[in-house]
Structures are given as C-alpha cells and as structure tokens.
Amino acid sequence: MPKVSIVIPAYNAMVYLPTTLDTVFKQTFTDFEVLIINDGSSDKIVDWVASLTDARIRLINQENQGLTGAHNTGVIQAQGEYIAFLDADDLWEPSKLEKQVNCLDKNPEVGLVDTWVMLIDEDGVSTGTVLKTNAEGNVWQQIIQCPTVVCGSSPLVRKICFQELGLFDPEMGGSSDWDMWIRIASRYNFALIKEPLTLYRQHRSSMSKNCDRVFKENQAVIEKTFKSVPPELQNLKQRAYALVYLYLAWRALDNRNYEQAVYYRQQAYINDPKVIYSKSGLSQQFAITLTRFFGSSGLDGVRNISRTLRRNILALIS
Structure with a gap:
C-alpha cells in the first residue's frame, strides 16, 4: 500500500492539470498514489490519463458532484495512510510531501500538517505574497474563529481522521473544508511547516463575485x-x-x-x-x-x- 494518497479533483482542468501533476512527480518523497477524480469533465482528461504510463495514477470517473463530492470520493478510494489534497491548478514545491510525511511519522498526536502558501498568478508567476499562519498544536479555539488552513492544497491528513470523524459535509458547500479541519482540530493537534511549499494559483475569473x-x-x-x-x-x-x-x-x-x-x-x-x-x-x-x-x-x-x-x-x- 502507498504511504500517501494524493487526491486531485478535476473538472475541465486540462489547461493546468499536466503542470500540476508534473510537480507531483518531482516530489522527493515518492511512495504515493495519485487519484485523479474526473468530476464529470467534458474535456479530454480520460484520453490524456490513458496516455500516462506511471502505475501510481488512478483515474476515477464520476458524474459532477462538485469539489466536496470529489474530495469524498478520493477519501473513500484512498489506500494510503496519509491523504493529501491538490487542486488541479495548484502546484507543490519538491520537498513538500517529504517534510510533511516526516512530521506525521514523528508526531502521532498530530492529525494534520499544513504549510505556508505562496500566491501565484494565472501564468504560475509568484505575486510575492506568502500567506503565513502560526497555527500549530491545539488550534481548535483558533480555527473555530477563522480558517487557519488557507489553501485546500496545503494540508496532509491522517486517513484515520476521516474514519473517525466522517467525510466532508456537502451541506457546508464551499466551506466544507473549514468544517472538516475544525472537526479534526477537536481531536488532534495540527503541525506546520513554516515554508511556502504550496503554490496557490489566483484566477481573476474564478474569484467569487457572489x-x-x-x-x-x-x-x-x-x-x-x-x-x-x-x-x-x-x-x-x-x-x-x-x-x-x-x-x-x-x-x-x-x-x-x-x-x-x-x-x-x-x-x-x-x-x-x-x-x-x-x-x-x-x-x-x-x-x-x-x-x-x-x-x-x-x-x-x-x-x-x-x-x-x-x-x-x-x-x-x-
């Protein structure tokens, strides 16, 4: 069984997905599987994945269920001890998984390990902004006031957290991740790698106007x-x-x-x-x-x- 399962929700994401996957395969930690959740895409993702030769990739096709549904499918299908989430347009620095896995291996009381986040523009160029948090240890009282995990592509989570606490709640809509991290924080400590190992792509078109x-x-x-x-x-x-x-x-x-x-x-x-x-x-x-x-x-x-x-x-x- 792989140590880490990487869950990548994909909905018509072929513009960025190949570059995102490239940063996965540049990780210094290599004991992982990649679960690409095709959430009802109409692009050529099926043909593209079929052309890939790495046996660690699994494509899971489903009717469109949104990000929460794709995350839950990934959690259910994951075989790894730890689960990482990666949006199809975000990127990782090469040492991200290695540093997070080492942290969880050494700290059994920790359920989730986060990283700092670098903002990048639509072309993948750094904006110069690093989103820093100092939330580690018992963060429950802090996270119920405000999300301390600022990017869904940054945390690495023990799979047992989902087995004990359940899946992402679809009733929470786009805030289902905040709800999930609160639930994990109620039972486990959080850890933090104070380096911008996650690159969070900003889109003018995707910025919620509602x-x-x-x-x-x-x-x-x-x-x-x-x-x-x-x-x-x-x-x-x-x-x-x-x-x-x-x-x-x-x-x-x-x-x-x-x-x-x-x-x-x-x-x-x-x-x-x-x-x-x-x-x-x-x-x-x-x-x-x-x-x-x-x-x-x-x-x-x-x-x-x-x-x-x-x-x-x-x-x-x-």
Missing part, C-alpha cells in the same frame, strides 16, 4: 460549530462572524464593489470592533479610502507596485 453565497456557506459552518462550543467560549461566535465580514469586505474590493465593501466592514465592526484595528483591518481601511477617492484603478495601481516590490525582495533573498 459574496452573499460565500457568507451563507461560512454562516453554515459557524452555526454548526457553535452548537457544541461550551458556554464560556460562545463569545467567540461574534468574532467569527466579524472575521468573515472582514474577509468579504476584501472580496468586495476585489470585485470593484465599493459600497458592498463598506457594508461588510460595518458589519465586522458591529460584531467585533477589535477586528478592524487588526493589521488586516487597518490595511483594509486604507484600501477603502483609496478606492473612495481614486476608484478601483487607484487601488489596483498601489497593489501592482506592492506586488512588484515583494517579488523583488523575494528575488534578493532567494
């Missing part, structure tokens, strides 16, 4: 979670909502919807005023002010300058 839907999905997770949170921690529920609203205000700015961004920021303040004085909250106030006076193009200009500076800094230190 903030109301995103809110409802996050709301479903919060309400489900806090049904079992002890009374002394129920005050964290309002903070969880405030952080969701703060996130949605950023999404609204990305969608060039100034009025919606202001509304969500106001809701964040109503739920927990402290969040708008955080680093993210203060940066957001600057972005909203910039948009108010100079429009979305002004904000885009500042962001482009910032990204260029970050790329240059990373190039100097790498």
Whole structure:
C-alpha cells in the first residue's frame, strides 16, 4: 500500500492539470498514489490519463458532484495512510510531501500538517505574497474563529481522521473544508511547516463575485460549530462572524464593489470592533479610502507596485 494518497479533483482542468501533476512527480518523497477524480469533465482528461504510463495514477470517473463530492470520493478510494489534497491548478514545491510525511511519522498526536502558501498568478508567476499562519498544536479555539488552513492544497491528513470523524459535509458547500479541519482540530493537534511549499494559483475569473453565497456557506459552518462550543467560549461566535465580514469586505474590493465593501466592514465592526484595528483591518481601511477617492484603478495601481516590490525582495533573498 502507498504511504500517501494524493487526491486531485478535476473538472475541465486540462489547461493546468499536466503542470500540476508534473510537480507531483518531482516530489522527493515518492511512495504515493495519485487519484485523479474526473468530476464529470467534458474535456479530454480520460484520453490524456490513458496516455500516462506511471502505475501510481488512478483515474476515477464520476458524474459532477462538485469539489466536496470529489474530495469524498478520493477519501473513500484512498489506500494510503496519509491523504493529501491538490487542486488541479495548484502546484507543490519538491520537498513538500517529504517534510510533511516526516512530521506525521514523528508526531502521532498530530492529525494534520499544513504549510505556508505562496500566491501565484494565472501564468504560475509568484505575486510575492506568502500567506503565513502560526497555527500549530491545539488550534481548535483558533480555527473555530477563522480558517487557519488557507489553501485546500496545503494540508496532509491522517486517513484515520476521516474514519473517525466522517467525510466532508456537502451541506457546508464551499466551506466544507473549514468544517472538516475544525472537526479534526477537536481531536488532534495540527503541525506546520513554516515554508511556502504550496503554490496557490489566483484566477481573476474564478474569484467569487457572489459574496452573499460565500457568507451563507461560512454562516453554515459557524452555526454548526457553535452548537457544541461550551458556554464560556460562545463569545467567540461574534468574532467569527466579524472575521468573515472582514474577509468579504476584501472580496468586495476585489470585485470593484465599493459600497458592498463598506457594508461588510460595518458589519465586522458591529460584531467585533477589535477586528478592524487588526493589521488586516487597518490595511483594509486604507484600501477603502483609496478606492473612495481614486476608484478601483487607484487601488489596483498601489497593489501592482506592492506586488512588484515583494517579488523583488523575494528575488534578493532567494
């Protein structure tokens, strides 16, 4: 049996999937199987996989069930002791699996090991932004307020976690992964590799413009979670909502919807005023002010300058 099962959901993903799979086969850790879940694609994925000669690849075809359904199919079919999830357009650095496997092997109390995440653009070029978290150990109280696993392609999880806690909940929609990580954190510690070993591709076209839907999905997770949170921690529920609203205000700015961004920021303040004085909250106030006076193009200009500076800094230190 392979040590690791890599689950790659694929829905009409052939534009990026070959490059993504290439980073899998460049891993320094090689004891794995690759489960490509063809989630009702209409492209040539079946013919393409048939042309591959690596025996570690398995193609699993199913009618379209969405990302949650594809993840659950992968978990059910996985033969490995550990399960990694990889979106069909994201990439891995070569040492990712090796470092995560070593961590789980040495720390039986850990159920999930995460990594830092580098954002890349549609062409695979780094934006210079590294998403860093310091969430490790007993992260349950932290993760019920805000997702600490920021990219679905970054965690490596013990399969026993799913055997004990169940599959991803389709009722949670696009937030089913947050719900799953909360459930794992209620029983296991988390570990963290503090290196950007996961490359998270950003698409202008895929950025959700339906903030109301995103809110409802996050709301479903919060309400489900806090049904079992002890009374002394129920005050964290309002903070969880405030952080969701703060996130949605950023999404609204990305969608060039100034009025919606202001509304969500106001809701964040109503739920927990402290969040708008955080680093993210203060940066957001600057972005909203910039948009108010100079429009979305002004904000885009500042962001482009910032990204260029970050790329240059990373190039100097790498």
